[in-house]
Amino acid sequence: MRKLVLTFILSFVGIFSFAQIEGKWKTIDDETGKPESIVEIFKKNDGKYYGKIVQLFIKP
Numbered sequence: 825m826r827k828l829v830l831t832f833i834l835s836f837v838g839i840f841s842f843a844q845i846e847g848k849w850k851t852i853d854d855e856t857g858k859p860e861s862i863v864e865i866f867k868k869n870d871g872k873y874y875g876k877i878v879q880l881f882i883k884p
Contacts, residue, residue: 845865845867845873846865846866846867846873847864847865848862848863848864848865848878849862849863849864849865850862850863851863858881859881860880860881861877861879861880861881862877862878862879863875863876863877863878864876864877864878
């Protein structure tokens with residue numbers, strides 16, 4: 825019985841702990857470790873996710 829309850833709780837938590845996709849994300853350069861841009865991910869009415877660059881960190 826305990827295993828069943830534990831399995832149910834873990835399944836319930838797993839369902840609601842999916843990574844959040846929508847929002848603003850900062851991209852980081854792999855080599856330098858410095859931020860490169862801010863990308864906004866959003867979902868349209870067609871059910872697809874889209875992304876757009878909203879800010880670039882350009883070095884002078």
